[in-house]
Amino acid sequence: MMSTPEGVGIPDVERDTTGEKLAAVRTLGAGAPVLAFDVGGTDIKSALFDVNGTALGLRRTPTPTAEGDRTAVIIERLGVLATELRAAHPDVVPQAVGLVVPGIVDADAGIGVFASNLGWHDSPLRDLASARLGLPVAFDHDVRAASWAEHRLGGARDYADAVVLVIGTGIAGAVLVGGKPYTAGGYAGEIGHSPIADGPECACGARGCLEAVASAGALARRYREATGVTPDGAKDVIARAAAGDQAAADIWSSALDALTLSLAQLTAVLAPQAVVIGGGLSRAGGALFDELRARLEARLSFHRLPVLVPAELSGNAGLIGAALRARELT
Amino acid sequence: MMSTPEGVGIPDVERDTTGEKLAAVRTLGAGAPVLAFDVGGTDIKSALFDVNGTALGLRRTPTPTAEGDRTAVIIERLGVLATELRAAHPDVVPQAVGLVVPGIVDADAGIGVFASNLGWHDSPLRDLASARLGLPVAFDHDVRAASWAEHRLGGARDYADAVVLVIGTGIAGAVLVGGKPYTAGGYAGEIGHSPIADGPECACGARGCLEAVASAGALARRYREATGVTPDGAKDVIARAAAGDQAAADIWSSALDALTLSLAQLTAVLAPQAVVIGGGLSRAGGALFDELRARLEARLSFHRLPVLVPAELSGNAGLIGAALRARELT
Numbered sequence: 001m002m003s004t005p006e007g008v009g010i011p012d013v014e015r016d017t018t019g020e021k022l023a024a025v026r027t028l029g030a031g032a033p034v035l036a037f038d039v040g041g042t043d044i045k046s047a048l049f050d051v052n053g054t055a056l057g058l059r060r061t062p063t064p065t066a067e068g069d070r071t072a073v074i075i076e077r078l079g080v081l082a083t084e085l086r087a088a089h090p091d092v093v094p095q096a097v098g099l100v101v102p103g104i105v106d107a108d109a110g111i112g113v114f115a116s117n118l119g120w121h122d123s124p125l126r127d128l129a130s131a132r133l134g135l136p137v138a139f140d141h142d143v144r145a146a147s148w149a150e151h152r153l154g155g156a157r158d159y160a161d162a163v164v165l166v167i168g169t170g171i172a173g174a175v176l177v178g179g180k181p182y183t184a185g186g187y188a189g190e191i192g193h194s195p196i197a198d199g200p201e202c203a204c205g206a207r208g209c210l211e212a213v214a215s216a217g218a219l220a221r222r223y224r225e226a227t228g229v230t231p232d233g234a235k236d237v238i239a240r241a242a243a244g245d246q247a248a249a250d251i252w253s254s255a256l257d258a259l260t261l262s263l264a265q266l267t268a269v270l271a272p273q274a275v276v277i278g279g280g281l282s283r284a285g286g287a288l289f290d291e292l293r294a295r296l297e298a299r300l301s302f303h304r305l306p307v308l309v310p311a312e313l314s315g316n317a318g319l320i321g322a323a324l325r326a327r328e329l330t
Numbered sequence: 331m332m333s334t335p336e337g338v339g340i341p342d343v344e345r346d347t348t349g350e351k352l353a354a355v356r357t358l359g360a361g362a363p364v365l366a367f368d369v370g371g372t373d374i375k376s377a378l379f380d381v382n383g384t385a386l387g388l389r390r391t392p393t394p395t396a397e398g399d400r401t402a403v404i405i406e407r408l409g410v411l412a413t414e415l416r417a418a419h420p421d422v423v424p425q426a427v428g429l430v431v432p433g434i435v436d437a438d439a440g441i442g443v444f445a446s447n448l449g450w451h452d453s454p455l456r457d458l459a460s461a462r463l464g465l466p467v468a469f470d471h472d473v474r475a476a477s478w479a480e481h482r483l484g485g486a487r488d489y490a491d492a493v494v495l496v497i498g499t500g501i502a503g504a505v506l507v508g509g510k511p512y513t514a515g516g517y518a519g520e521i522g523h524s525p526i527a528d529g530p531e532c533a534c535g536a537r538g539c540l541e542a543v544a545s546a547g548a549l550a551r552r553y554r555e556a557t558g559v560t561p562d563g564a565k566d567v568i569a570r571a572a573a574g575d576q577a578a579a580d581i582w583s584s585a586l587d588a589l590t591l592s593l594a595q596l597t598a599v600l601a602p603q604a605v606v607i608g609g610g611l612s613r614a615g616g617a618l619f620d621e622l623r624a625r626l627e628a629r630l631s632f633h634r635l636p637v638l639v640p641a642e643l644s645g646n647a648g649l650i651g652a653a654l655r656a657r658e659l660t
Contacts (some may be wrong), residue, residue, distance in 0.1 A: 104632065114632065161514055175599065177507050184491055188603035188632040190379060195629060196600035205631035222394065261525060265595050266525035269505065271517035299525060301535035302444065304517040 010150045026153055026240030026313060028053030028323055032330035034094040035085060035135070036323035037078055039063060039101045041117030044077065048085040049323045052091045057085045058319075060153045069119040071112075071128065081130045096329040097137045098145070099129050105141035105182035111253055113186055116203075128257045129308060144181045144189065145321025146313070147174035150276050152324055154312035159274040164178075164311070167259075168279035169212070169217040171210055175270065210262050214255035216281045238284050253321055256288075260295040266305050267296070278311025285310075335355065356483050356600045356643060358383030359652055362425040362660035365409055365465070366414065366653035368472055369393060369431045371447030374407065374647070378415040379653045380422045387648075399449040401442075401458065410461045426659040427467045428475075428652030429459050432502075435471035436516045443516055446533075469656035474511045475651025476643070477504035480606050484642035484652055489604040493596055494641070497589075498609035499547040501540055504554060505600065520574045525592045540592050544585035552581045568614050586618075590625040597626070597633050608641025615640075 025253035028049055036055075038045040040063060047058040061081070064073040074209035078099070086094070086274050103115025110126025113117070116290050124219060126139035140148075147164035148157040156164060160179040166172045170191030175182040182188050193204050202209035212218055223237045226247045231237050240248035263275060296305060313320055344541045357455050358379055368375040368386075369468060370393060377388040391411070393404040408429070431599050435444025441455025442448070447657070456469035477494035478488040486494060490509040501522030503514040512518050522541035523534050526555035542548055546564035553567045558576045572579035611618060617630075619638050626635060643650055 115358065174598070181424060181593075182507060182600075183601075184601035185634065187600065190598040190601075190633065192632065193631070194595045202631075203578075206629065206633075261597075265524045265592075266599065268520040269503070269518065270512075270597070271514035301523070301532075303520065303523065303536075304515065322489065 012054050013172065022218075026316075027055075028153070028320065028327065031327045033063065033092045034096050034098060034323050034326035034330065036098040036319050036326060037081070037096045037100070038145075038322055039074060039118075041102065041115075041140070041197045041309040044051045044074075044081070044122075045084065046081045047091055047319060047323070048094060049088055049326075050089075053323075055316075055319075056089050056092065057324075058316075062117075066119070069121075069123065071118075071120050071123045071125065074118070074299045075125070075128045075132050078129055082133050091153075093106070094135060094326075096322070097129060097133050097135045098140075098326030099125065099137055100140045100142040100145040100318050100322045101125060101239070102142050104186045105139075105144075107144070108185075110137075110139045113281070136329045138322070140321065140325050141174070141183075141186065141189075142318040142321075143172040144174040144183065145325060146278070146311075146317035147176060147189075147276070147321070148181055149313050149321035150311055151176055151179065151276070153320065154276055154317065155262060155276040155278075155309045156274055159307075160277055161270070161272045162274045163189075163191070163270065164276045164278065165307070166311070167215055167277060167280040168282035169215060171174055171279075173217045176272075183227045184265055188290050188301040190264070191262060193261060194265070196258045210258055213258040216263075216279070219251060223248060226251065234281055236286065238287055242287070256291050256295060260299055261293060262307075263292065263296050263297045263306070264303075265304060267300060271304050272306045274307040274309055276309050276311050278314070278317065333593070338378045347464045353546075354643060356650065357385075358650065358657065361657045362472070363422045363549040364426050364428060364465070364653050364656035365412055365424045365432070365660065366649050366656060367411070368475075368648040368652055369408075369419050369429065369448075370406060370472070371432065371445075374404075375387045375649045376408075376411045376415065377649060377653070378419055378422055378424060379656075380419075383405070383653075384417050385649075385653075386422065387639060388646075393448075396449070396650075399451075399453065401448075401450050404448070405455070405462050408459055424465060424656075427459060427463050427465045428470075428654070429455065429467055430470045430475040430621070430648050431455060432472050432657070434439075434516045435474075436655060437513060438467045438469045438515075439472070440467075464494065466659045468652070468659050470649075470651065470655050471504070471513075471516065471519075472648040473502040474504040474513065475645035475655060476608070476641075477506060477651070478511055479647045479651035479654060480641055481506055481509065483650065484647060485606040485608075485639045486604055489602070489637075491519070491600070491602045492566030492604045492606055493600065493602045493609070493636070494502065494608065496528040496608045496641070497545055497607060497611035499556055501545045501609075506602075518561040518591050521592060524592060524595070526588050527570075540588055540636040549585055549611075550607070553578060564611055565614065568617055572617070581619040583628065586621050589622060593636070593638075594629045594633075595625050597636060599629060601634050602636045604637040604639055605638050608643050608644070608647065613642050 047055040102115040112123040130137040173191035197208035202212040219234040241252040377385040434443040442453040460485040503521035527538035532542040549564040
């Protein structure tokens with residue numbers, strides 16, 4: 001729940017024994033060198049961005065585990081990663097750090113309010129990271145940082161009022177209003193945990209959340225529950241639907257209806273100019289985007305329909321957002 | 331559709347032959363004298379606000395009718411009303427005018443984009459009113475102006491992030507973000523026309539809109555359709571539900587569920603600090619507010635629940651909002 005959705009079984013990078021090196025990301029443009037960390041429940045993405053905004057040493061390493069609150073082991077790991085990056089690139093002297101995490105995040109206060117898969121409650125992550133790293137730290141929510149990156153450099157850059165949806169294992173979202181992230185103390189953007197039906201039960205404790213019906217994770221789970229067959233991720237369910245598998249078709253259609261209802265609500269209330277969709281499910285391409293456009297148009301009347309566009313920064317939007325946030329401190 | 335919901339059969343003012351004099355409204359506080367007009371499909375509310383912010387000559391008169399676009403007859407009527415107000419209060423010289431209208435409104439451009447019950451499409455109301463009245467005109471959407479008034483002087487004054495819902499014949503809404511109305515070119519806040527179910531058909535052309543299920547108008551219509559009995563407005567349906575009428579109870583409960591689902595969506599996505607509810611249905615008091623609070627809490631989990639508060643400016647919030655907008659020009 002509430003974590004950044006990860007991919008759905010479509011690896012876009014190579015793994016090696018020292019963590020996973022990641023493909024080059026879009027550059028930030030010129031500015032101060034900064035360190036950036038995108039901490040998830042499974043992996044930490046890290047990189048050092050130079051004066052050109054090029055990511056150096058970009059890789060993914062496992063998030064260290066611990067009983068309960070993982071704050072201490074993660075902060076320590078950030079210190080090790082930072083030392084390694086600085087040793088490998090001695091000419092690039094970072095001026096600040098960007099750190100983004102999942103869950104409920106109070107960015108202004110620098111606090112990780114809650115993250116079920118990282119075990120913390122009201123953890124003062126910004127100050128702890130700053131003390132360990134000896135640099136000012138910009139702290140933010142992973143998907144809001146990703147949406148900021150999409151706004152500055154990616155699919156949302158033409159739109160001041162936009163919603164970014166990341167559909168993977170879960171569904172996370174962020175709202176941009178007037179070109180700025182709208183946070184509401186960290187509680188805004190929980191589109192994955194907005195109810196759209198009476199069921200099923202969601203891991204968050206509520207029922208009928210969009211994430212429980214329409215995430216990539218839900219598609220795979222629902223197909224397994226319906227047929228007893230474990231599919232190879234959501235993309236397999238969608239492929240089976242296209243090939244005439246009725247159970248797969250029903251599940252995929254109901255997921256599209258749920259996403260449509262959620263987008264219709266967003267359109268009526270916020271009327272964003274664009275909805276930027278990333279995460280593993282967005283790789284379904286036309287099977288997702290064309291269907292959503294057609295169903296949304298059929299569902300509404302006088303409303304101003306948003307443009308539906310794919311996210312452009314792939315799995316690195318959070319890290320790039322962290323780097324952008326760090327640059328704002330310099 | 332999309333118009334300011336009016337009362338639901340609970341008159342709070344006396345009618346007379348020259349239009350309806352209205353009860354005194356909250357004062358604006360000190361500032362320039364301004365004229366204010368709140369134009370609806372049925373009535374125009376008008377007043378002259380003096381340097382103390384006291385409303386003079388406040389009354390409600392019928393909106394003139396015409397075939398098709400009512401722009402011309404309304405502009406002319408505003409001229410007559412202004413002349414009468416100025417003649418009655420020669421010492422109060424207005425410096426600006428506030429004009430608010432229903433429908434889709436592009437406040438920045440001064441244009442009434444669309445209002446089904448006033449017949450206009452892309453009507454340059456601000457400039458026409460300014461030419462007729464010889465004063466600068468502040469132009470806005472009626473419910474957004476009302477929400478602004480509630481934020482400045484009423485139930486939303488303690489909350490920078492709030493949603494204002496006006497539940498009457500229809501359901502209209504407005505979103506305040508960071509203490510400012512969020513407009514999205516006039517398309518935001520259409521909470522009444524956000525879909526929450528597969529039916530019934532809504533007057534707007536979509537289906538399952540909140541307004542078609544849960545407005546005061548819908549409650550009365552649905553009871554009539556279910557029983558063949560025409561109730562005395564929504565308050566009568568609610569009273570029958572409380573008295574054990576099963577049809578009334580079912581309709582009222584389903585309306586509360588629909589409102590709850592819509593509030594749950596708002597809470598997940600926007601996490602407003604408060605939802606301010608006005609309009610005729612808000613006079614149901616605890617039958618509405620206590621039920622909504624309990625159902626919303628049961629429907630969500632980790633989310634930050636908004637405070638649910640009644641609007642305080644009654645039916646005059648739109649007019650007060652118009653006056654506040656006019657003051658901003660002086």
